[in-house]
Amino acid sequence: xxxxxxxxxxxxxxxxxxxxxxxxxxxxxxxxxxxxxxxxxxxxxxxxxxxxxxxxxxxxxxxxxxxxxxxxxxxxxxxxxxxxxxxxxxxxxxxxxxxxxxxxxxxxxxxxxxxxxxxxxxxxxxxxxxxxxxxxxxxxxxxxxxxxxxxxxxxxxxxxxxxxxxxxxxxxxxxxxxxxxxxxxxxxxxxxxxxxxxxxxxxxxxxxxxxxxxxxxxxxxxxxxxxxxxxxxxxxxxxxxxxxxxxxxxxxxxxxxxxxxxxxxxxxxxxxxxxxxxxxxxxxxxxxxxxxxxxxxxxxxxxxxxxxxxxxxxxxxxxxxxxxxxxxxxxxxxxxxxxxxxxxxxxxxxxxxxxxxxxxxxxxxxxxxxxxxxxxxxxxxxxxxxxxxxxxxxxxxxxxxxxxxxxxxxxxxxxxxxxxxxxxxxxxxxxxxxxxxxxxxxxxxxxxxxxxxxxxxxxxxxxxxxxxxxxxxxxxxxxxxxxx
Numbered sequence: 001x002x003x004x005x006x007x008x009x010x011x012x013x014x015x016x017x018x019x020x021x022x023x024x025x026x027x028x029x030x031x032x033x034x035x036x037x038x039x040x041x042x043x044x045x046x047x048x049x050x051x052x053x054x055x056x057x058x059x060x061x062x063x064x065x066x067x068x069x070x071x072x073x074x075x076x077x078x079x080x081x082x083x084x085x086x087x088x089x090x091x092x093x094x095x096x097x098x099x100x101x102x103x104x105x106x107x108x109x110x111x112x113x114x115x116x117x118x119x120x121x122x123x124x125x126x127x128x129x130x131x132x133x134x135x136x137x138x139x140x141x142x143x144x145x146x147x148x149x150x151x152x153x154x155x156x157x158x159x160x161x162x163x164x165x166x167x168x169x170x171x172x173x174x175x176x177x178x179x180x181x182x183x184x185x186x187x188x189x190x191x192x193x194x195x196x197x198x199x200x201x202x203x204x205x206x207x208x209x210x211x212x213x214x215x216x217x218x219x220x221x222x223x224x225x226x227x228x229x230x231x232x233x234x235x236x237x238x239x240x241x242x243x244x245x246x247x248x249x250x251x252x253x254x255x256x257x258x259x260x261x262x263x264x265x266x267x268x269x270x271x272x273x274x275x276x277x278x279x280x281x282x283x284x285x286x287x288x289x290x291x292x293x294x295x296x297x298x299x300x301x302x303x304x305x306x307x308x309x310x311x312x313x314x315x316x317x318x319x320x321x322x323x324x325x326x327x328x329x330x331x332x333x334x335x336x337x338x339x340x341x342x343x344x345x346x347x348x349x350x351x352x353x354x355x356x357x358x359x360x361x362x363x364x365x366x367x368x369x370x371x372x373x374x375x376x377x378x379x380x381x382x383x384x385x386x387x388x389x390x391x392x393x394x395x396x397x398x399x400x401x402x403x404x405x406x407x408x409x410x411x412x413x414x415x416x417x418x419x420x421x422x423x424x425x426x427x428x429x430x431x432x433x434x435x436x437x438x439x440x441x442x443x444x445x446x447x448x449x450x451x452x453x454x455x456x457x458x459x460x461x462x463x464x465x466x467x468x469x470x471x472x473x474x475x476x477x478x479x480x481x482x483x484x
Contacts, residue, residue, distance in 0.1 A: 006294055008035040009062040014044040015268030016278045021072040023280035023334040024287040027306075029337040031299040033291060036401060037060045042085050043074035054085030055092070063093060069261045070290055072283065073268040088265075091126050095254035095261055096152065097159040099289070102220075102240035105249050105281075106345075107312030108321060112220065112243050118351075119223040120169070121240060122160040123233025124188075125254060126240025127152045130230040131192050137463045141430035148184040148229065150368050151361060153191035155322070158359030159255065160227035160374040161199040166356040171203040171224040175212040179220060183478060187405060188229055197463045213239060241265060248278075248320045251285035253293070276329045279318035281307065283338075286475075294354050300353070303337070305345035313345075355422045370471040374443040377404065377436035379465040379477070380456060384429045386409075392417035394459055395433050403442065404435035408483055415482030434480070436468070463475040 009023065012018040025037060025356065040059035056073065063069050076084040090098075104117045133145040160172050174192040176185040189206055196204035202342065207215070209232045213403050216236065220243050228236060241250035249268035254261040264282035273276050291300035316336045317359045319327035328336070384391065392409045399406040409417040410432045416425050435452065437444055450468070456462050470478040 002027040003391060007037055007038065007066045009037045009059070009066045009069035010039045011042050011059065011069060011071040012039065013042070014075040015073060015270040015273045015301055016315045017074070017166065017268055019276065019278055019330050020280040020283040021070065021223045023330055024070065024284045026300070026334055027303055027337050028287055028291070031303050033296050033299045038066060038446055039290060042089070046085070049302070049470040050350035052075065053088050055088060059261025063259060063261070067259050068290065068293070070287060071261055071263040072264060075268050077146055085134065089229055091255050093256055093259035093261065094126065095256035095259055096125050096155050097255040098125040099163060099255060099303065100265060101251060102237070102238070104244055105311060106308045107315065108244050108245040108249065110243065115221045116305045117220045117243055119220065119240070120225050121164065121237045122156060122163060122225060122227045123237060124152060124156040124228070124230050126230070137381060141428055142443055143464070146181070146184050146328045148187050150187060150191060150462050153188045154195060154296050155359060155361050157195045158190050158361065160225055161195070161202055162357050162359055164202055166292055166354045168352055168386045169224045171205065173212065173223060173226045174204070174206050175209040175226050175228040175234070175236065176206065177209050179208055183476070185229060192227065197360040206451065209236070212236065216240060216243070219442070237265060245258055247318060247354055248282055249285070250282050250320070255284065255358070260290070271362055274343050276331055277319050277327070278330050279320045279328055287406060294356060302341050306337045306340035306343065308345045309343055312318070314340070345465055368462060374470050375467045376440070377434065377444060378449055378465045379468060380433045380435065380453070380454070380462050383461045383463055384427065384431045385461065388416050388427065388431060390459065391431070398455050399435060402450050402455065403437055403439070403444070404452055405438045407434040407436050408480060410480040413481055415480050438471040
């Protein structure tokens, strides 16, 4: 609340992080907000000390105590080693919603300037491929599990609608790839369509995510709020930032039931570190989002307007907008914003901000409870070390002495045996054998499955299996391309 002392964990971050967070803190303090900053470490230097998470215990304890953090960008090892400290923080504190505003900035000229872009991407933040559950199934094939839960979908969908209400927004689009991934991405679509009825004051539309990307480039002003899965949201929000001037203008908030972590979308840009040339706007606007979360609406508006005056009226611009000639330094830009605090700025479309009502979702880990369920077969993933026709014939023969019938052999989702879907398949050493019960009225027991696996082990090197479930009579698995 205004006038209150707020305890906030501050993680300066890597590369340019200390410069942009310092500028943000300086402006927030100049706006009269009383914040007690608890400065903590995370990221590159912590990784170098051998801590695999990149997040020390003191930092974790600080966020648990304060419930809120402002964070600079953190470096992440690419393609090897430890997981992203950014993702670890989001998961550790269950900040399931990533909110990324994409709003035209007065004075920042782009090909879209003047079209009134003002949308928000609400990205699911802890599931999907970003769960980072990966395995090398064979020496040549890697797997990443895409996990989408009903609870995760409900939380992010309700957050999107509640956020829309808090800012007086009237349309929510749900962007998915449910036309291809009908079970995983489809779960978000179905949940969105179910829950949208609880928000009759807001229009709800589903859109295929690739069309959403197309429409964002073609006519971005048509969008108000877009809710989507983790990876889709990451990609779309970076695309969106380009419409308004780049990542230097792209703020973000990670919101959970109990914790909130505010950070810019951009990375640590180490080659610019310490040069006093970087644009702090993205972190500053993340700080503005933090102030609104804290109830400091007047200070948030004052800072936002001071930024607009600096950019649009004073034409004080950093190198990412101006190039090197005539660009303001980070410190000069910061001082100019402070000078413009409390000055009025006329905006044609002034938005009214209200506290967001965080959604209340059941803690039950399994909100959907089927009345009837059955296992009708298994998919067994096998390392291919012989001609696929030979393997297929052997699996057919092997299954005759079991309750299962060998159905098909596929490679990367395409049927290869029996009867090739492709004339000359370009194979990898990772195939999937599907076995279904001969008696469709029967249910597969663990003993049946184990017996089949024992027989399979004498024939091939199997690496992974999936049970083929039905829930309330509905098939819980996808068909392979070419499967009858």
